[in-house]
Amino acid sequence: MVAMEAVAAVMRWRLLLVLSAAGLGALGVPQPPNILLLLMDDMGWGDLGVYGEPSRETPNLDRMAAEGMLFPNFYTANPLCSPSRAALLTGRLPIRNGFYTTNGQARNAYTPQEVVGGIPDTELLLPELLKKAGYVSKIVGKWHLGHRPQFHPLRHGFDEWFGSPNCHFGPYDNRARPNIPVYRDWEMVGRFYEEFPIDLKTGEANLTQIYLQEALDFIKRQQAAQRPFFLYWAIDATHAPVYASKPFLGTSQRGRYGDAVREIDDSVGKILSLLQDLKITKDTFVFFTSDNGAALISAPKQGGSNGPFLCGKQTTFEGGMREPAIVWWPGHIAAGQVSHQLGNVMDLFTTSLSLAGLELPSDRMIDGLDLLPSMLQGQLVDRPIFYYRGNTLMAVTLGQYKAHFWTWTNSWEEFRQGIDFCPGQNVSGVTTHTQEEHTKLPLVFHLGRDPGERYPLSFASIEYLDVLRRITPVVQQHQEALVPGQPQLNVCNQAVMNWTPPGCEKLGKCLTPPESVPEKCSWPH
Structure with missing residues (x-):
């Protein structure tokens, strides 16, 4: 009976949104809600106070959980960054969307700047589909689905971008290897360790503050224009080398990694406060999670905690795949709830389309589950979680x-x-x-x-x-x-690195690429 009521509630919600999308908003039908996905980088299940972290240094995220719903059984689709992000934005396992390698069995692969591949044009990404319901979409932070021009996020549905195509590794000498560019929309505006400094010795960098301001400004602009928005806030301060801005350095009981977590927590608090100030909390669905488990190889100084779980990033044990997850939607999701639904980052694709009143693509297998029945009615659906490592x-x-x-x-x-x-x-x-x-x-x-x-x-x-x-x-x-997609992470080539990103000529930042020599990527684990 509860399951039937949950399905009926979701169907009523979709009907209202379909009518709204048809232009009936003036009749009092609700516009589709804003969607805000906060994706952390290498943050572990045990890094938040609400999940038992003993220092209790995440008051804003803990409050978000107290005012919303906690998912203790929430998973990523892969124990590594690029494949999990591809899964989130396509609703499909990496083995289907091509974010894997066949260069060895069970090898973790991602998109360092020498990788030739990226997100295929045949994949439908969440922001592309949300356009049908009138959404304006922005990505802030790490893209990581390919850095060559055909893989640019604005070619795959996003309207705005501020961030980088790759991890903030470096600094490099710009001869053997270029520093990673930072983009605003179509063109680079600088490079990490140059215009966007990261002090590896002290851990100081202002990037989280920049990413926060980008989010706040975008929300204000879309609210002023009365347009529904999708904001994908994919920041990377908790990925080694971890960093924090000066006011947060040295403030955590947990060292530099804790400093980064405290700044993220403060930033989430400011985002939620803005939604409250703008009186759009009931119109904005917010979900917080991470791309994979904490990187224990970098712990304790540069890595986080996976709580009671085994191992971490790179492995398919629970520590590599189970993530912190909180949903916050005042007026719709009752406060102080815990859902034992098995969830997955791919569910954010399906749930977002459901929120927008849109149907799933019918020409492909979608692995994500619509979590609205669990969130709104407490329904539990029996579903498997598949743990892939490469192929x-x-x-x-x-x-x-x-x-x-x-x-x-x-x-x-x-x-x-x-x-x-x-x-x-x-x-x-x-x-x-x-x-x-x-x-x-x-x-x-x-x-x-x-x-x-x-x-x-x-x-x-x-x-x-x-x-x-x-x-x-x-x-x-x-x-x-299963019909595997064409593997995208098999071929590497030094010539495709970030030597000449769009806009480099305006900044005098173009570099000379080496001779093109395609070769098989080496993935040791």
């Missing part, structure tokens, strides 16, 4: 149970060099340094009793056999129907 399905969660078909952290060679994705968390037979196959007898964990994935169920137990009977057909159906 390999590593695990699946259904209900409280997670089955691993492959386990791997990284190679013994890397591990002996000090590259450790699971520091202090060795679990014999689980955190393996060779690719171990378990497809015949999956390793199964009950995540409610054992969130740290330390105690696999006995193969001989009735519980194990019952779980296998439930999970096996779900996986078979998924794999039989």
Whole structure:
């Protein structure tokens, strides 16, 4: 009965929005809500006070959760940045949208500036579709879906952009490797470590403040014009090398990483306060999450916390895939709620289209779930979470149970060099340094009793056999129907790096590219 009421409520909402989009707003039909997606970079499940971080240094995010809904079981689509962002904006697994590599089994791949590929033209991105409902869209921060001209975010539905195509790694010498450009809309306006300095020694950078002002200005402009907006605020201060502005440096109990988190928390507070000042909180849907788990390889000085979960970024254990997630929509979502719905960043695509009164594309498989029934009516939908690493399905969660078909952290060679994705968390037979196959007898964990994935169920137990009977057909159906996209992350070429971004000639910032030599990208883990 509850499920039927939830579906009916969502259908009524969609009908109102369809009528609104048809121009009936003057009759009192509500306009579609503004959509604000706050995507953090390498922030872990355990980094917020509301998730148990002991320093309690995130009062604004904690208040956001108290006034909204917390999702403790929310996942990314991949344990790495680029594929998870592609999944969020397309509603599709990276194996479908092309953000993976076939250069090795179960290899994590992303878009450093030598990668030739990017988001394919055949993929439909969220801002493209939202245009049909009259939305104006802006991305602030890291794009990471390809830096060559055909992959520019304004070619894929966004109307405005302030940010960078790649991570803020550097500084580089602009001879062997160029510094990463920062764009305003179509053209670069400078480069990291040049016009946009980051002091690696002190950690000082003003970027979060710049990104905050971009968000505030955009919201004010769209409200003044009475246009629904989509703001994708994808900032990167918590990705190593972490940074914060001077007023926040040295203020956290957690060191420099905590300084970055405190500044992000303060910025979120200012964004929510602006929505309140403009009296548009009931008209603005806000969702906060992260692109993947905390990078424990950079911890503790440059990385965050995944709470009780195993390992971190780069792995398909819970620490690499489970994310903090908060939704805030006063007047629609009651305060102080916790939803145990299994969620995924791909759901933000589907939920956003539902908010806008738009139908899903019918010509492709969409993996995202509409979370509005869970948010508005408390409905729980039984759905699987698939854990991919590159081209390999590593695990699946259904209900409280997670089955691993492959386990791997990284190679013994890397591990002996000090590259450790699971520091202090060795679990014999689980955190393996060779690719171990378990497809015949999956390793199964009950995540409610054992969130740290330390105690696999006995193969001989009735519980194990019952779980296998439930999970096996779900996986078979998924794999039989899967049509992988063309892999975008196989080819690298030094000549395609950010030597001559659009607008470089106006700034005297064009650099001489080397000879074009395409080669297979190397993805060690």
